[in-house]
């Protein structure tokens with residue numbers, strides 16, 4: 229059993245699979261029974277019933293009774309078919325939703341160390357496109373189930389009517405499916421290639437759309453449009469190659485089936501003198517079976533083509549779960565005395581240290597400026613202090629409590645972070661603020677805005693309810709930074725990390741923010757990362773890094 233099929237079984241749940249198989253079986257039995265009924269019907273019509281010699285007794289019902297029974301079977305079958313289609317759809321939704329839920333939960337629960345190195349465009353491709361392809365794969369499993377069960381029922385009906393003929397037809401069908409196995413394997417390869425194409429398209433799209441300003445100012449519109457078109461073309465080619473495979477299989481099966489049917493009719497009439505009512509019912513069974521064999525082949529190819537999406541999703545889940553964070557500890561660290569770094573070393577890669585052997589103590593309620601040249605390890609140190617990263621060596625201690633295991637995760641709830649590229653969400657200013665503190669009162673929102681020198685919000689159309697577009701791009705960089713600061717303040721943090729948080733504001737706003745931040749000193753410990761400016765100058769002390777090492781504390 230392949231890995232993809234194992235994950236399908238795991239996600240589908242036994243009761244949903246059982247419902248699907250049961251409904252397919254009822255549908256198939258009804259159909260098989262209806263086809264067998266053709267024998268007494270045709271026999272009654274032609275008067276040839278006496279010639280029919282079957283291993284089971286045939287009912288001598290009137291034509292009206294037979295037709296009524298036939299009708300009842302057709303109605304029953306269409307109702308069962310409807311229920312089966314609904315059950316297949318429920319199965320698809322359940323598998324897709326569960327897979328997406330697991331992937332999102334695994335991603336969000338993973339350590340920042342791994343998350344920060346993942347290619348997020350590949351994750352986006354996976355969560356949107358691959359998961360949809362998983363939906364297709366599930367549809368193929370439903371089709372396979374229905375086709376297999378129907379063929380089984382038709383096979384039994386055929387065996388009951390004419391064992392020799394039935395065996396011959398079954399062998400021909402099996403031979404055809406085996407001969408087309410290569411196309412199923414090819415579909416799997418093409419499915420893998422398609423996954424890679426989707427990842428490339430997402431990466432390309434994301435690069436272009438997030439750099440539109442750059443694209444326009446460098447007059448790269450045509451070149452970007454061309455490279456996007458090239459990506460889409462290679463995806464279309466991958467899709468077309470798969471389509472060629474399925475069309476080829478259908479054509480081969482149809483031609484093979486016509487030949488097999490002609491041969492079977494000839495042998496039945498000339499060699500075995502099969503009575504006309506039986507021959508007619510057998511032909512009806514064969515005519516019904518051929519599209520089912522086709523469905524089996526095309527669903528097999530479809531499954532093989534879509535199954536790599538299952539593997540991709542499971543790979544992501546396994547990778548993220550392998551680095552799952554320890555859940556937050558029950559005891560939440562609080563910073564009321566001191567935050568201590570004790571010989572802390574963090575390596576981004578084996579040969580690349582972010583910070584090395586750093587030790588200092590930060591007194592609670594003070595403002596510290598973390599300075600140093602570009603690449604000296606400031607952001608790495610901020611991520612360590614904020615509980616996003618854990619040291620490879622040494623430890624970080626908050627009021628005597630080491631931030632190891634679940635304590636580091638719990639500590640993050642006491643930290644607020646404002647980064648240089650202030651990240652706002654599409655929606656109102658109010659929604660952006662409440663995101664950090666959902667139960668904040670109106671007064672708290674206004675107070676946070678005032679503390680962050682962001683009173684300009686009151687002047688925006690709608691004030692707090694002013695709608696921002698994606699990423700808050702309808703505001704200037706400085707305005708975004710001040711709203712981001714207000715959002716951070718709403719968390720009432722023990723540690724506030726300001727990573728170049730005033731880089732985009734004008735001198736007047738910087739002074740306003742600096743005095744607001746100074747007012748916070750005492751109630752909150754503040755780490756200001758930057759090179760220069762009023763905020764850095766206002767700090768109580770400077771912690772200076774160079775090449776990941778402490779040069780002043």
Ligand SMILES: Nc1ncnc2c1ncn2[C@@H]1O[C@H](COP(=O)(O)OP(=O)(O)OP(=O)(O)O)[C@@H](O)[C@H]1O
Pocket residue numbers: 344345576577580581582600601602603604605606607608609
């Ligand atoms: N994900 C990563 N993988 C590998 N190396 C990394 C990674 N992130 C940072 N580094 C390296 O770690 C070192 C410290 O980087 P860091 O971002 O902490 O510096 P910084 O002082 O904040 O720089 P800047 O002022 O330019 O933002 C640099 O040499 C950087 O190239």
